[in-house]
Amino acid sequence: MSVHNSIHTGKEITLTIDGKVCKSTFGKTILDVARENDIYIPTMCYLTKVKPIASCRMCIVDVEGVDGAILSCQEKATDGVVVTTNNSELYTERQNIMKLYNVNHPLECGVCDQSGECDLQNKTMEFDVSDQPFTTREPHRPIENWGHVSYDAGLCIMCEKCVRVSTEITGDEALQLHFGGYSSTILNVKQDKNYASLGEAAAVCPVGALVDTHFKYTANAWELEKIPSACPHCGSGCQMTYEVRHDKIYRMSNEAEFTSLCGAGRYGYDYANKNVTKDAKAFEKAVEAVKNAGTILFAPQISNEEAFILQKIKEKTGVKLVCSEAGAYQKFMQAYASVTGSQLFGGTLKGISDSTVIIVLGTRINDDAPIVKYHINMASKWNRARVAYMHPLRDAEMNTIVTQFIKYEPESEECVAALLVEMLLRDTEVPKEVKTFLNTLDIANLGAVSKVDEEALEELRKSMLKKRGFSLVIGADLYAHPRAQQIAKILALVEKYAGFNVVCVPPAGNAMGVSLICELDDEVTGKTVGYNVKADFVLSALGNGDLDMPALNQQEGTLTTNDKRVVPMNVAQSYGGYVLNDIANALGLDAEYTIEYTKALPSEKGFKSVAFDTLSDYFDTLGIEHRGYLLEVCETAVEEKFEAVAKLDSFDGAVVYICNPKEQFSAFTHLCELLKEEAFLLGSSEFATVTKLNDGERVSFMIDGVMFKRVFKIDTSMKGTIALNPTYDMGLSAPLVSSYRFSRVEIQKIGS
Amino acid sequence: MSLEQFKNRNIGTQNYVALDVGKPPKSGLCQFKQVVKRTFKGELFVGLWVTMKAMLKALFGGDMHTIQYPFEKLPISPRYRAIHDMLRLLESGNYRCIGCGLCEKICISNCISMDTRYDENQRKEVSEYTINFGRCIFCGYCAEVCPELAIVHGPRYENASEQRAGYSLFEDMLTPIDKLNLQQEYDGFGAVSPNADENIKKTPLAY
Numbered sequence: 001m002s003v004h005n006s007i008h009t010g011k012e013i014t015l016t017i018d019g020k021v022c023k024s025t026f027g028k029t030i031l032d033v034a035r036e037n038d039i040y041i042p043t044m045c046y047l048t049k050v051k052p053i054a055s056c057r058m059c060i061v062d063v064e065g066v067d068g069a070i071l072s073c074q075e076k077a078t079d080g081v082v083v084t085t086n087n088s089e090l091y092t093e094r095q096n097i098m099k100l101y102n103v104n105h106p107l108e109c110g111v112c113d114q115s116g117e118c119d120l121q122n123k124t125m126e127f128d129v130s131d132q133p134f135t136t137r138e139p140h141r142p143i144e145n146w147g148h149v150s151y152d153a154g155l156c157i158m159c160e161k162c163v164r165v166s167t168e169i170t171g172d173e174a175l176q177l178h179f180g181g182y183s184s185t186i187l188n189v190k191q192d193k194n195y196a197s198l199g200e201a202a203a204v205c206p207v208g209a210l211v212d213t214h215f216k217y218t219a220n221a222w223e224l225e226k227i228p229s230a231c232p233h234c235g236s237g238c239q240m241t242y243e244v245r246h247d248k249i250y251r252m253s254n255e256a257e258f259t260s261l262c263g264a265g266r267y268g269y270d271y272a273n274k275n276v277t278k279d280a281k282a283f284e285k286a287v288e289a290v291k292n293a294g295t296i297l298f299a300p301q302i303s304n305e306e307a308f309i310l311q312k313i314k315e316k317t318g319v320k321l322v323c324s325e326a327g328a329y330q331k332f333m334q335a336y337a338s339v340t341g342s343q344l345f346g347g348t349l350k351g352i353s354d355s356t357v358i359i360v361l362g363t364r365i366n367d368d369a370p371i372v373k374y375h376i377n378m379a380s381k382w383n384r385a386r387v388a389y390m391h392p393l394r395d396a397e398m399n400t401i402v403t404q405f406i407k408y409e410p411e412s413e414e415c416v417a418a419l420l421v422e423m424l425l426r427d428t429e430v431p432k433e434v435k436t437f438l439n440t441l442d443i444a445n446l447g448a449v450s451k452v453d454e455e456a457l458e459e460l461r462k463s464m465l466k467k468r469g470f471s472l473v474i475g476a477d478l479y480a481h482p483r484a485q486q487i488a489k490i491l492a493l494v495e496k497y498a499g500f501n502v503v504c505v506p507p508a509g510n511a512m513g514v515s516l517i518c519e520l521d522d523e524v525t526g527k528t529v530g531y532n533v534k535a536d537f538v539l540s541a542l543g544n545g546d547l548d549m550p551a552l553n554q555q556e557g558t559l560t561t562n563d564k565r566v567v568p569m570n571v572a573q574s575y576g577g578y579v580l581n582d583i584a585n586a587l588g589l590d591a592e593y594t595i596e597y598t599k600a601l602p603s604e605k606g607f608k609s610v611a612f613d614t615l616s617d618y619f620d621t622l623g624i625e626h627r628g629y630l631l632e633v634c635e636t637a638v639e640e641k642f643e644a645v646a647k648l649d650s651f652d653g654a655v656v657y658i659c660n661p662k663e664q665f666s667a668f669t670h671l672c673e674l675l676k677e678e679a680f681l682l683g684s685s686e687f688a689t690v691t692k693l694n695d696g697e698r699v700s701f702m703i704d705g706v707m708f709k710r711v712f713k714i715d716t717s718m719k720g721t722i723a724l725n726p727t728y729d730m731g732l733s734a735p736l737v738s739s740y741r742f743s744r745v746e747i748q749k750i751g752s
Numbered sequence: 753m754s755l756e757q758f759k760n761r762n763i764g765t766q767n768y769v770a771l772d773v774g775k776p777p778k779s780g781l782c783q784f785k786q787v788v789k790r791t792f793k794g795e796l797f798v799g800l801w802v803t804m805k806a807m808l809k810a811l812f813g814g815d816m817h818t819i820q821y822p823f824e825k826l827p828i829s830p831r832y833r834a835i836h837d838m839l840r841l842l843e844s845g846n847y848r849c850i851g852c853g854l855c856e857k858i859c860i861s862n863c864i865s866m867d868t869r870y871d872e873n874q875r876k877e878v879s880e881y882t883i884n885f886g887r888c889i890f891c892g893y894c895a896e897v898c899p900e901l902a903i904v905h906g907p908r909y910e911n912a913s914e915q916r917a918g919y920s921l922f923e924d925m926l927t928p929i930d931k932l933n934l935q936q937e938y939d940g941f942g943a944v945s946p947n948a949d950e951n952i953k954k955t956p957l958a959y
Binding site for chain 2: 110
């Protein structure tokens with residue numbers, strides 16, 4: 001089964017555009033073909049990453065033998081057509097469109113934030129519209145502040161890009177059109193929630209109507225130095241650009257035409273470790289500490305090169321390396337690879353958005369990896385994909401996307417995985433060992449233990465019969481599960497035999513890179529050195545350790561993304577202190593700069609021997625990504641051995657689920673001014689009844705030896721006896737919380 | 753005046769007139785006598801009288817030819833480019849500057865630095881503005897590019913300072929609010945042309 005069920009696989013066609021003979025495949029629009037062949041067709045409302053909006057009519061072309069103009073953005077190119085993209089009539093038509101766009105448009109470019117990168121400005125110049133010949137009565141439309149973004153209806157040209165992005169890409173569905181002739185506006189129907197994902201809508205706005213509130217009127221587009229980089233917060237490593245002036249980051253932008261950035265990426269940028277100078281004494285102590293350390297603990301918010309330096313230090317001194325989240329992911333992927341025979345999962349994000357059925361298992365995906373959620377949303381909106389969301393907790397934010405919520409008991413993921421695999425492989429030819437394993441499964445018992453609704457599974461199976469292009473999204477609940485390796489093996493069967501596009505979303509930061517580069521250990525022995533983790537000696541980019549380190553926006557390096565790509569990061573803010581490479585050099589390694597390790601990254605793990613400075617970082621005019629390189633597929637030994645599904649303890653009573661809100665990933669996002677939010681223990685009223693807690697009560701509890709002191713809040717959108725406990729505000733302790741995400745805890749009230 | 757007589761260098765052909773300067777004294781006594789004679793003749797006062805007349809004319813006749821720099825300064829051409837002034841709107845007294853940043857962008861010696869912010873009235877406001885006069889080359893581009901005639905060149909031309917860098921803040925250059933009535937319109941580069949009224953077009957915003 002192929003996931004690439006898109007129509008792009010059609011037959012070869014030949015057409016003529018402006019006298020140029022263009023070869024392409026059926027299914028592409030005239031605009032696509034023109035762009036492929038470097039032929040310019042002006043557009044105003046066209047946004048590559050969403051379906052054609054067709055509201056501006058700027059992209060009109062003449063097709064021989066067809067009366068009237070054709071919208072090239074939505075009209076499919078057919079074999080043999082002769083297209084003219086420009087003649088005097090088309091020019092006049094376009095000029096008239098621009099005149100109408102300029103009706104009452106304020107002539108305040110001098111103070112407009114978009115000035116200098118404004119589509120309206122550019123096209124007005126291009127079509128030589130030097131005055132405003134038409135006018136109308138201007139309705140009173142005050143500027144609205146929606147939190148992260150502000151909306152000025154007076155500047156809006158109603159291209160609908162923002163609405164489409166909010167619906168088709170981010171899925172917050174906050175923006176809607178209000179029709180009313182000239183007084184049409186964009187409405188924010190969810191103003192009670194401050195969606196950072198609306199930053200994505202502001203990014204695609206061609207004029208100054210939607211702008212970032214914090215950025216408004218603080219600088220001009222041309223004054224900001226644009227530094228391309230990758231977002232280090234979650235495992236997605238999205239393309240983004242720091243816009244910097246006077247060593248201060250003013251805002252984040254991205255290649256909004258082709259790619260997306262979540263709220264945390266867009267507004268979580270000011271976490272740099274500032275005003276650091278070289279403290280030689282602390283450095284000496286740090287070198288001594290690393291030399292004598294039994295274990296180096298580190299957080300997964302780290303570049304590939306730094307991880308490689310730690311690995312080198314391990315090889316030199318024999319120190320143990322512990323990064324619990326990445327370690328769990330490493331083991332999970334090794335078990336997964338032992339079945340598939342390939343080191344990494346086979347799926348891609350593009351594959352998710354092309355799917356017609358998507359199963360999400362073991363992750364609160366909207367909070368864990370917003371970009372993956374965006375791709376699920378795209379599939380839901382474009383292919384009307386069926387989304388089966390399997391999790392013990394319903395997520396109200398996913399309601400508009402999820403077709404089917406399948407609930408299971410915490411810790412029963414192994415049973416769920418087995419049930420799922422049995423369902424998917426029931427009618428598929430599989431080798432004997434797998435067949436035996438499937439036959440030994442006691443379906444009724446598994447269903448009873450996990451409390452999965454069998455009818456729901458059956459419904460899902462039936463819905464898949466006539467469809468093709470399936471995806472499975474696997475998340476962090478499974479990596480830290482006590483039976484993670486067995487689950488990995490079971491789910492690997494889905495990729496291998498059911499032809500699914502499987503994506504194993506990395507649990508945090510650059511966990512995927514770390515899991516590929518470092519040989520990680522489980523046990524902590526001897527004296528400990530922590531890199532952004534609490535330990536005997538702490539190297540910290542959070543500014544509270546024994547030796548300062550640069551944050552990820554202060555150093556060069558590469559990240560490994562969940563799309564299996566190695567992408568470069570560049571320096572956005574200056575840093576005056578010591579870096580990890582200095583410590584490594586003091587221990588006898590030899591590299592002038594950290595990035596000298598980029599080409600030394602292990603090739604047996606799929607990394608290429610490419611120097612950092614030669615890594616590309618752009619999207620071409622067709623939107624094809626040229627950032628860094630894709631990891632090469634490395635084969636591993638196949639060994640299909642399965643254990644029987646383990647028995648479970650019952651998981652009754654109040655349960656706490658470790659989960660950061662969707663704009664928070666780590667202690668670094670917590671430092672960001674624009675994302676400031678207080679951390680609560682969030683539970684339903686049912687949870688409150690079970691634990692005898694009241695709304696607003698202060699509680700304390702322990703997870704993995706970390707003491708949490710929180711205010712308990714009742715969230716009316718939640719149900720069941722599972723509460724959400726974030727870790728992003730725990731600073732250096734956050735990476736220590738690494739066991740299975742659901743835990744039974746003893747909650748103590750404070751001050752009662 | 754013709755320059756012929758100066759160009760003729762053939763001495764002897766011109767009409768020289770010999771002056772009667774008398775005979776020079778021959779003995780020491782004669783020399784002494786000459787000195788005494790000249791001293792008491794009163795010729796000195798002839799010259800002093802001329803000076804006196806000029807002084808009285810200047811003091812009481814209003815015919816002074818010098819100025820009391822630095823207490824007095826000569827007026828300079830409106831096109832002279834000296835230290836910048838920041839002008840206000842005459843009616844409201846608000847800053848003319850809208851914070852568009854064009855002066856900062858066009859400045860070829862990179863001496864203008866500004867920060868803007870979103871103010872309470874939903875307008876763009878300059879929050880910080882400095883010009884480093886140690887770097888400024890007084891090219892006048894900033895005044896020329898300013899769409900609001902907010903930054904202009906004023907008449908202050910003394911640039912001597914103790915340090916190479918000399919920063920001026922927005923407030924230093926701004927017309928004091930109590931001297932708004934004394935604010936001069938700028939006539940230099942970038943100013944409105946004298947026939948501007950004839951060139952004005954109606955905006956389409958007829959409502």
